[in-house]
Amino acid sequence: VQLLRGHIFKENNMLFPMAEQVLTPEEQERLAESFEKLEVEKMGAGTHERLHAMMKDLLGEVMARP
Numbered sequence: 001v002q003l004l005r006g007h008i009f010k011e012n013n014m015l016f017p018m019a020e021q022v023l024t025p026e027e028q029e030r031l032a033e034s035f036e037k038l039e040v041e042k043m044g045a046g047t048h049e050r051l052h053a054m055m056k057d058l059l060g061e062v063m064a065r066p
Contacts, residue, residue: 023031039048 020028
């Protein structure tokens, strides 16, 4: 868990800001569209949203525990 949290922190606070400085808005848009297309092709339409809903439900269950 600690390793994953560190990885996500570095992505959010280092990698993504650097990419935003280097990529043009048009390149960022094309990249986002490519990720979306790949996600649908590999995981199926709506999977991302379904997994986020599942994560929210699980978090609610964990937080409700005494």
